[in-house]
Amino acid sequence: MAKNNHSCQSLIPSFLYSSSVGSSYNGGVPQLLQQSKLSPSSNSCDHGVLSKNFVIPAPSEKIEMFSPAYYLACTAGGVFSCGLTHMTVTPLDLIDPSKYKSITSGFGVLLKEQGARGFFRGWVPTLLGYSAQGACKFGFYEFFKKYYSDMAGPENAAKYKTLIYLAGSASAELIADVALCPMEAVKVRVQTQPGFARGLADGMPKFLRSEGYSGLYKGLVPLWGRQIPYTMMKFASFETIVEQLYKNVIPTPKDQCSKNLQLGISFAGGYLAGILCAIVSHPADNLVSFLNNARGATAGDAVRQLGLWGLFTRGLPLRIVMIGTLTGAQWGIYDAFKVFVGLPTTGGGAPAPAVAKP
Template sequence: MDLAERSRQSFLPSFLYSPSPAARTLAVDRILGRSLVSPAAEVGSTSPTPIVAQAPNEPGKIEMYSPMFYAACTAGGIASCGLTHMAVTPLDLVKCNMQIDPAKYKSISSGFGVLLKEQGVRGFFRGWVPTLLGYSAQGACKFGFYEFFKKYYSDIAGPEYAAKYKTLIYLAGSASAEVIADVALCPFEAVKVRVQTQPGFARGLSDGLPKFVRSEGVSGLYKGIVPLWGRQIPYTMMKFASFETG
């Protein structure tokens, strides 16, 4: 078996998507490169040569756990997280200001009124650049590393236990992915909140990030990492577990 073939097989899904024990065994056989003998070859056949089952060729399909598969998951994460969070920037802006100054921003509706009066319509999208970049980075890591850790943990567990405890593997994989995703998000989130809640601090990410680092250091960008983990990890665990079992 050449290097390309071994590399291809190392990325194959191990057993999580097989509906029955027999199908899981078949999948494991394929991963290990075993010959798959058809029932006709086993019963009433005198041919010494086994008939090897061939997987159907599906042009245009992305092979599971191939580099292209991980790239597609990463791109999907960017689109699903970065663009959606940017779209709700006005709501996030009001929410952050309600938390910082509840006396001034008493509710969502009145908060929009205050922003419109003081900053105009353009003020509704203050902080959209760090929101877009931060949540794009988070989504890329969340979706890409989730698939990586899901396969990694299932391979460690082995076929029998991975199939038996697949929900635990979904939870562990999503939690591991979110730890990394929030590390990518946290600096952007710190600058975004400061830009949104402290008028005059900066216009956006380009001038806000260096100003933030000068005043609080690089470590200051990660002051909120623990509460961010506390919010995002349980949410992501429930989300992916629901996706997989829904």
């Protein structure tokens, strides 16, 4: 029985990830690659035959796309991306906008009150918690993006790509926050209650004695409320911004750009996406901090004490600076790791050509 060429076709649209592809575009319509470039009788999946008229060369990456090794690499990239960046901005977490008039004055007071060591109070739970979150966030995002694209099929995946970005990132963050929540609870308590504990080693036992194991997940629902919209905006806006940068700003096709330029685009796209993330997630961030800092407090208590306007605006300028820089750095580090292991950077590819129906 003749082998069906369509069984060789990957359902992931090429706009999600782009390798060097030998097709060029004229007015948005791909020029046909000549079938004569391959043996006329060749039906091998190794040649990436999509139809009689479209041929995509086999990828040259060191790691096979969407293989277990690929998802493992994305998971490892997420660890470095989120763990290191969140640990680095720990000092910004310690600036209470209700206590300090500006970042500069906040740093000055913090240095005077607690010394240089005070700038990184709570760095261990931050590093561990956000490393676990990053592993799940990026690893499962890649998995769910491929999974939902396969479910939709090539044409619908290309047509509704933004919905796939949103669904994939929301699904990933749902899992990632379960990994983050215990460390986030201890981190917030250590950072917002001076004298509670020096760090994770003494903070975790003390927290468990006062709140119990269930207390570690007291803030999970508010955390979902903060992180899921944040991550949906983070991934969907990043993918869209990067695509538009390559389409309208960079005069050279992505596969012809240097790796340094591609990583610069990843940082720029991440920074702009981070500004949007900060605005979307800020009310829930204030709510999570309030609940973890006040024993037995409820969401209603937070609204009554902070007010609706305060819930949306308290500390927002600082958060925009922090999240913009943080998100830009995260995408830069994540894509740098992908380049290091031989994978293409995220986003910016051209839409997949239409597949002729048999």
